[in-house]
Amino acid sequence: MSILIDKSTRVVVQGITGRDGAFHTDLMLKYGTNIVAGVTPGKGGTTIGEVNVYNSVCEAVTLHKANSSIIFVPAKFATDAVFEAIDSGISLIVCISEGIPVFESLKIYNYIKGKNITYIGGNCPGIISPELCKLGIMPNSIHKKGKIGIVSRSGTLTYEVVNSISSVGLGQSTVVGIGGDAIPGTEFVEIIDKFNKDPETEVICIIGEIGGNAEEDAADFIRRHVNKPVFGYIAGRFVPKEKRMGHAGAIVSGGKGSAENKINAFKDAGIEVLDIPYLFGERIKITLC
């Protein structure tokens, strides 16, 4: 079993006519993703490959029963695209777009609350369940079907870990990139909870980085609820300390956010912490055998 996406996922691509939108629509189709429609306001009636393009998400939902959306719209218009997806009844929204202002992300987060919608991103690589569905921009070739669930705040760093796992012959149940923005739509805890409940996921990997305290929250959740083996990595151990926000930030976070703090939180929760991302494969293999 996978989490979030599977063969029943019916995808609408928002921003399908752009350079990245068109390119990755093609790659997702090749991977077997069921893309039912595309949207670019003003370009309704055209096609990208064999996918029909509409002016609104609403049409894609009504005509093609789209239930998930992936967004490639430029940052300036991306927030609007997210709100459009929400108001059109899409239940899983993945926003690839990079550069959404923090305040806009805050508005999305607070608007979505209580609506039973999963919003992943922005600034994220998306989701992939090998051999079932890809709702993202990750390279197709590095993934293998398997029993390891991966959740990460970074795109390319995730590929590094996936590559390391696949190269030792292991595979992934689902890989979720929650994105590197300060206010991600979905946090580690929600994904780890899903992996924990998924019978096919036997090992969980969490890839974090400095800033905020999502990793500390995840560690706390894992300590209390997760019995599956968990492997972790934190990027940014050697980023100089003075690169931080001013007083108000320090007061609010109460000194949390350093790599050291996160690594300690991981270790206290029984997570095996790795120093180097390409060692995940070998280490997990040793644990499983």
Add this chain to the structure above:
Amino acid sequence: MKIHEFQARTILQNYNIPLANGFLASSVQDALKAFNKLNKKVVIKAQILSGGRGKAGGIKIADTEEEVIKYSELLLNSFIKGEKVNLLLIVECVSVQKEFYLGITVDREKKKIAVLLSKEGGVEIEETATKEPEKILKVYIDPILGIRKFHILRMCCFVTDDKTLRNCLFDIIESAYNAFIENNCTLLEINPLSLVEDGHLIALDSKMNIDDNGLDVLPKGIIEHNCIRLDDEYEASQAGLSYIKLDGDIGCIVNGAGLAMATMDMIKIAGGKPANFLDVGGSSNPQKIIKAFELLLRNENLKSILVNIFGGITRCDDVAKGLLKAIEIFKPNIPIVVRLIGTNFECAEKILNSEEIEVFTDLNSAIKKVVQ
């Protein structure tokens, strides 16, 4: 992006937040002119972006022309906390009865805007926060609702019983919140927010950080100002790159912030020292790679460059094209180690092989090579 105090003042002034009278000076003559216009004791403040500038000697009080000359000469063109001082802010010295602190920021944990008001402001605010947290009131604002009267009244009543002062404070908090939202700030601090002799509040010092994803709303003059235009980090952000210079000698060009940090960490673990953090961002454009080389090669300490790209939305062939162009333009005479993998790798390999550039696909070997 951090902006200078004098730039934050310009913004706050547009929101009718009262400030101490003052003028900007780029020379000793300017400073003297400002002193004579203000016609009283002045504070001379070096315009740098780092915090803790007072403790580092960047703020002086001058009462005579001689002192103004002495301190302006001392501060101008000096380096404080590693930053060159190009400008001074000369403001009137006011006698302060009481200092408050007003801070507005994004609370990542609560996913709200946090407004903080402290009964005691000044340089020791962080200490107050840890030792006497009861002196600070935090109010969380839902960004969709926005700040309402009851939020502000609660804060005003928290710090004072004086009705006039409350009214004054009310206007300042409301204006500061609007300034925060409308200018895409991630941090706005007024510290100290000072009660002066005539019973009014003024913003004696202020700090603003602007969301790098929201710079387009700022008044153009602020962004285009020389101090910032000369800044490599700002120049990088204009080109869609995220760049922070560090003190090592191995230049890094990486796609993705997480992988960029991890690459720096791995260089460090392998015994090397990264010269910078540089994330070329998602979506590929050969121009970004060229700009990255331009910025990195300005660093005289640079002994080698590691290009580490794991293609996803970034396509390896675009990177390869940018790489060749950059080498052609800048002709760097230091070793360049290239690690490429992922989307369109095969095309990239063909492009680079014809130019006899060795390409690694595994990161371990690339790191070893660049550190040796």
